[in-house]
Amino acid sequence: MTFLQAMLLAVLQGVSELFPVSSLGHTVLVPALLHWRIDRSDPTFLAFVVVLHLGTATALVVFYWSDWVRIGRALAASVARGNFSADRDEKTGWLLVAGTIPLALVGVFLEKPVRQIFGSPELVSLFLIANAFVMFAGERLRRAAREPGGKATRSLWALSLSDGAKVGLAQAAALLPGISRSGASIVAGLLEGLSHEDAARFSFLLATPAIGAASVLEIPELFAPGANVVLVQSLLGGVLAGVTAYASVAFLTRYFHTNDLRPFGWYCLIFGTVCFLLALTKVIA
Amino acid sequence: MKALAIILAVIFLALSAVYLIPHGPLGHHYKHAALFFVLAVLSLVWLRFQPGGASAPSRR
Numbered sequence: 001m002t003f004l005q006a007m008l009l010a011v012l013q014g015v016s017e018l019f020p021v022s023s024l025g026h027t028v029l030v031p032a033l034l035h036w037r038i039d040r041s042d043p044t045f046l047a048f049v050v051v052l053h054l055g056t057a058t059a060l061v062v063f064y065w066s067d068w069v070r071i072g073r074a075l076a077a078s079v080a081r082g083n084f085s086a087d088r089d090e091k092t093g094w095l096l097v098a099g100t101i102p103l104a105l106v107g108v109f110l111e112k113p114v115r116q117i118f119g120s121p122e123l124v125s126l127f128l129i130a131n132a133f134v135m136f137a138g139e140r141l142r143r144a145a146r147e148p149g150g151k152a153t154r155s156l157w158a159l160s161l162s163d164g165a166k167v168g169l170a171q172a173a174a175l176l177p178g179i180s181r182s183g184a185s186i187v188a189g190l191l192e193g194l195s196h197e198d199a200a201r202f203s204f205l206l207a208t209p210a211i212g213a214a215s216v217l218e219i220p221e222l223f224a225p226g227a228n229v230v231l232v233q234s235l236l237g238g239v240l241a242g243v244t245a246y247a248s249v250a251f252l253t254r255y256f257h258t259n260d261l262r263p264f265g266w267y268c269l270i271f272g273t274v275c276f277l278l279a280l281t282k283v284i285a
Numbered sequence: 286m287k288a289l290a291i292i293l294a295v296i297f298l299a300l301s302a303v304y305l306i307p308h309g310p311l312g313h314h315y316k317h318a319a320l321f322f323v324l325a326v327l328s329l330v331w332l333r334f335q336p337g338g339a340s341a342p343s344r345r
Contacts, residue, residue, distance in 0.1 A: 079330055079333060082333045082334055083334060084334075097327070101324070101327070104320055104323070105320070108316050108317055108320045109317075217315070217316045217319060220315075
């Protein structure tokens with residue numbers, strides 16, 4: 001992997017991790033489209049990916065720092081008291097706990113086998129197309145629910161813990177390369193009656209423990225035999241992924257204030273279809 | 286429910302320990318061990334939320 005390839009991958013990771021377009025799918029398809037010869041099982045490459053994830057997780061922590069401080073204090077107070085209160089930060093905290101457990105269970109046990117089976121460009125392209133239809137269906141169901149007699153919009157803290165767990169479990173679909181973690185969780189949030197803004201905020205807050213814990217647990221990869229971490233390349237890559245992730249979450253939180261998922265659905269449909277046709281004709285492999 | 290929370294905490298702690306053993310019956314998987322340790326802690330938190338559980342103060 002050259003320096004330029006590493007920096008492009010860092011930008012790609014930072015942007016696509018939070019946009020509902022599947023970062024994993026893009027890190028399979030874009031290098032294939034550009035005919036980069038990257039061995040995705042190479043210890044050096046895996047170590048570089050860990051640094052990119054650490055950069056992304058750090059950006060999310062920095063962006064939501066004040067929220068995390070309030071949530072952490074509210075959760076600590078709740079545990080110290082031994083009961084729940086009506087505090088909104090505490091409710092958000094318990095929803096995040098409820099949403100993270102199912103993803104952690106599924107992720108720890110199924111991540112590697114699922115990604116080994118479904119890693120080819122053809123399948124990733126098909127999952128990217130499926131991701132588009134998940135977003136279109138989510139938006140359609142959401143609009144149907146808002147019609148007279150349908151489900152009323154709920155605020156985040158009106159969700160039950162089981163609702164939070166359902167949104168968290170939806171993220172597990174992103175183990176399939178091409179299905180977006182943020183897209184799946186935003187759609188699940190919309191189906192639970194959240195606004196786009198609240199669904200996106202909950203999705204990004206859920207992403208922090210998911211990406212953070214996954215990358216911290218992968219830190220041993222940095223010291224794995226054969227992992228020749230190029231310090232400058234890794235540091236710059238991590239910072240670049242962090243900066244682009246921060247810019248992405250800043251943009252998306254404003255975007256979802258008034259907009260919906262459909263443009264991302266169209267992007268996934270077009271890009272996925274083009275990549276699938278190119279993979280079928282062996283232009284990419 | 287208190288008994289269930291305690292049993293779950295013990296089971297999760299045991300699983301966490303087993304996954305840490307090199308060449309153990311379930312293999313050496315530090316990620317699995319970390320997950321089960323977190324689940325054990327959450328079981329203890331759940332115990333604390335039970336009425337009269339784990340020296341919790343009385344409910345208001």
